[in-house]
Every structure is written in structure tokens, then in C-alpha cells.
Amino acid sequence: MAESPHTDVLVVGAGPVGTALGASLGGVGVRTVVIDARPDGAIESSRATTVHAGTLERLDDALSGLGAEVAASGAWARRSIMWHGRRKIGEIRWDGMPTRYAAMVNLPQAEVERMLRSRLTARGGHLRWGCRVTALEQDADGVTVDVDTATGTESLRARFVVGCDGARSTVRHACGASLPGATYPERFLLADVDLDTSLDETCTHVFVSTHGVLGLMPMPHGWRLNGTLTDDEHLTPDTLPELVRARLGRAAEWVDLHAVGWANDYRTHSRLVDRYRAGRVFLAGDAAHLNSPVGGQGMNLGIMDALDLGQRLASVVVDGADDAVLDGYEAARRPAAARVLRLSRSSTRQLVARSPVERFARDQLVRVAHRLPPVQRRLSVGQAGLR
Numbered sequence: 001m002a003e004s005p006h007t008d009v010l011v012v013g014a015g016p017v018g019t020a021l022g023a024s025l026g027g028v029g030v031r032t033v034v035i036d037a038r039p040d041g042a043i044e045s046s047r048a049t050t051v052h053a054g055t056l057e058r059l060d061d062a063l064s065g066l067g068a069e070v071a072a073s074g075a076w077a078r079r080s081i082m083w084h085g086r087r088k089i090g091e092i093r094w095d096g097m098p099t100r101y102a103a104m105v106n107l108p109q110a111e112v113e114r115m116l117r118s119r120l121t122a123r124g125g126h127l128r129w130g131c132r133v134t135a136l137e138q139d140a141d142g143v144t145v146d147v148d149t150a151t152g153t154e155s156l157r158a159r160f161v162v163g164c165d166g167a168r169s170t171v172r173h174a175c176g177a178s179l180p181g182a183t184y185p186e187r188f189l190l191a192d193v194d195l196d197t198s199l200d201e202t203c204t205h206v207f208v209s210t211h212g213v214l215g216l217m218p219m220p221h222g223w224r225l226n227g228t229l230t231d232d233e234h235l236t237p238d239t240l241p242e243l244v245r246a247r248l249g250r251a252a253e254w255v256d257l258h259a260v261g262w263a264n265d266y267r268t269h270s271r272l273v274d275r276y277r278a279g280r281v282f283l284a285g286d287a288a289h290l291n292s293p294v295g296g297q298g299m300n301l302g303i304m305d306a307l308d309l310g311q312r313l314a315s316v317v318v319d320g321a322d323d324a325v326l327d328g329y330e331a332a333r334r335p336a337a338a339r340v341l342r343l344s345r346s347s348t349r350q351l352v353a354r355s356p357v358e359r360f361a362r363d364q365l366v367r368v369a370h371r372l373p374p375v376q377r378r379l380s381v382g383q384a385g386l387r
């Protein structure tokens with residue numbers, strides 16, 4: 001017979017999603033352990049940059065004012081301006097949104113994770129590094145999880161397990177769920193740089209050109225560049241300045257790029273899991289959905305999953321609510337993910353328009369549409385997750 005559970009909830013993965021979930025559960029008396037395969041908390045690569053207003057408001061409510069702390073550390077972009085060379089095509093105004101966070105708040109993911117982690121420990125959650133889940137099995141009372149550690153293999157047992165273990169989720173595989181969808185044909189570039197510019201530093205700037213797209217986002221220290229790459233372009237810190245110049249076109253004189261901290265290329269996906277729940281096992285964040293970085297939604301969507309599921313698990317574990325509350329998780333979060341995937345697919349398609357006809361049509365559409373208040377509202381409030 002299986003032994004009784006060691007803990008109420010075992011969260012697999014201490015990225016932003018697992019840490020947010022652990023913090024929300026720890027604070028309301030749910031015995032929670034968060035484990036992660038990484039030997040320590042170091043983050044290898046630069047990833048998300050934006051915490052949207054809807055997420056900040058939710059973090060305030062769920063984690064005692066954490067949204068305000070994140071917002072105070074971030075760089076606020078009040079507008080996102082779209083350019084073709086030196087010609088402004090359109091803009092999204094974040095500063096008109098009905099919220100105390102009327103901006104895109106930009107902060108490196110590593111910094112957001114650090115803040116979430118300190119909330120997790122302050123609220124009584126436990127975090128263990130160097131624990132890689134290899135398999136799991138569930139029965140009527142709980143889930144048994146096999147974990148590899150530096151000192152050998154352990155068996156952990158919990159009433160519920162949540163897979164927040166990212167795109168290649170072991171938990172997803174182990175509970176038989178799949179992640180259907182597609183991989184974008186485009187390659188994307190990502191770089192953290194220092195630059196001098198005459199561009200407005202309280203705005204994000206997106207340049208579209210025949211060479212591709214380039215976004216410049218002000219960060220608390222320096223700028224983040226994000227854009228598209230063609231198959232024959234080779235990205236290194238040395239080739240980056242030329243790739244940037246090509247995309248800026250006649251606006252190149254506005255930007256003097258003088259130090260490249262880090263540059264990398266990557267491919268991205270549009271995928272949504274076939275089920276969020278398998279018995280006592282749940283999936284959240286990148287383990288459940290992947291979308292293009294256009295619109296900066298992935299981490300935001302995942303944190304919102306975590307806070308929704310945290311509330312539901314707490315009501316079952318602490319208040320003895322009916323199990324049906326847990327079925328409500330998928331009902332609430334699948335439509336949100338499907339909407340983000342739809343939005344980011346259409347924005348990505350528009351941005352990477354390949355033919356001259358498509359590019360012309362996109363520029364005309366943006367010129368007209370960005371002036372219409374309902375479109376402005378949909379683009380700002382909708383992307384910020386404020387509905």
C-alpha cells in the first residue's frame with residue numbers, strides 16, 4: 001500500500017510559474033514543496049522582459065503587493081511605436097489604460113524570479129534545487145514522484161503535483177498529455193545591449209523593413225533587442241550591429257550601439273496542451289502552452305495560471321471544497337491561453353510579412369487601425385490582460 005502524502009502540493013519547476021504557485025500556496029497554509037532540476041537558482045539565458053498591467057494587479061492581490069514591487073524596479077514604456085525607417089506608422093498607447101500600471105513594465109525575467117522566490121520563502125514555501133523528476137505514478141490518495149538528486153534517487157509523495165517544468169515538461173510526458181501545435185518557420189534574434197539613442201527612452205520601438213523586424217525595449221539597465229532573422233543570417237555579437245543597421249534603415253543614425261552583452265537566436269512555437277489535468281496532476285505555464293514572444297505574453301500567461309490554480313488548490317486543501325473546483329482550472333485557463341495564442345499568431349504573421357504586397361497592406365492597416373479607439377483599446381487593454 002502507498003504511504004500517506006509527505007506534503008499537500010509538490011510543484012515541479014522553480015521558474016516564474018512554479019515559484020508564483022509555491023508563493024501563493026505557502027501563504028495560505030498549504031504544505032508546499034517546490035523542486036527544480038537546476039543545481040542552484042542561476043538562470044542560463046535571457047528570456048521574458050515584460051510584466052503586463054493585468055499580471056501586476058493580480059500579483060498585488062495574491063502576493064501582498066508584489067506587483068508594486070516589480071513595477072517599481074522595472075522600466076516603464078508608456079507607448080509602443082512602430083516605424084518604417086524614420087516614418088512613424090502607428091503606436092499602441094499603454095498610458096491610456098485604466099490601471100495604476102499604465103505601461104509595459106520591463107524587467108529581466110531573472111529579476112522577477114528573484115522577487116517571486118523571496119515571496120515564496122517569506123510565505124513558508126520550501127524550495128529545493130538539484131532535484132530532477134524522472135517519473136511519477138498516482139493512486140487514489142496521492143502521487144509518488146521519483147527524483148534524481150546529487151546524492152541518489154528519492155521518492156516524494158504529495159496529494160497533488162503541478163508540472164511547471166517548462167516546454168519539455170517531464171510531468172506532461174509522465175501523465176500522458178501532449179502539446180499539439182506548430183513551430184514557426186522564422187528564426188528570432190534576442191540581445192541585451194547598451195546603446196545611445198535619440199529615440200524616446202520611455203517607449204518601446206518596433207522597426208519594420210524589407211530585412212525583417214527589430215524591437216528595441218528600454219530595460220532598467222540598457223536595452224533589449226528582439227527581432228526576426230532570415231535563414232542565411234548568422235547572429236553573433238560581431239554581426240549584430242550590421243543586422244540592426246539593416247532593420248533600422250534610414251533611422252540607423254538615431255541609434256549608436258556600443259556594447260553587446262549577450263546575443264542569441266532561437267525558434268518558437270504555437271502549442272497548447274490537450275489537457276490541463278490528469279487526475280491529481282496539473283500542468284501550468286510553458287508545460288501547458290507555448291507562444292511566440294511577440295506581445296510578451298508567455299510568462300504573464302503562466303503566472304496567471306499559477307495564481308488561478310493556487311486559489312483552487314487552497315480551497316480544496318484548506319477549506320475542503322469539492323474536487324469539481326479543480327476541474328474549473330482548465331475551464332478558466334484554456335480559453336485565456338487559446339486567446340493569447342491566436343493573438344500572438346496573428347501579430348507574428350503581420351510583423352514577419354514576407355512579400356512586398358503583404359508588407360504594404362500591413363503598414364496601411366496599422367496606419368488606419370491604430371487611430372481607431374476600439375482597436376487601440378483592444379491592443380492595449382487586451383494585451384495587458386486587463387479585461
Ligand SMILES: Cc1cc2nc3c(=O)[nH]c(=O)nc-3n(C[C@H](O)[C@H](O)[C@H](O)COP(=O)(O)OP(=O)(O)OC[C@H]3O[C@@H](n4cnc5c(N)ncnc54)[C@H](O)[C@@H]3O)c2cc1C
Nearest residue numbers: 013015017037048049133165166285286296297298299300
Ligand atoms: C527567447 C524568449 C523570450 C521570451 N520573452 C518573453 C516576454 O517578453 N514576455 C513573456 O511573458 N514571456 C516571454 N518568454 C516566455 C517565458 O520565458 C516563459 O513563458 C516562462 O519562462 C515560462 O515559465 P515556466 O515557469 O512555465 O517555465 P520555465 O521558465 O522554463 O521554468 C521551468 C523550470 O522547470 C525546471 N525543470 C525542467 N524539467 C524538470 C524536471 N524534470 N524536474 C525538475 N525541474 C525541472 C527547469 O530547471 C526550470 O527552472 C520568452 C521566452 C523565450 C525563450
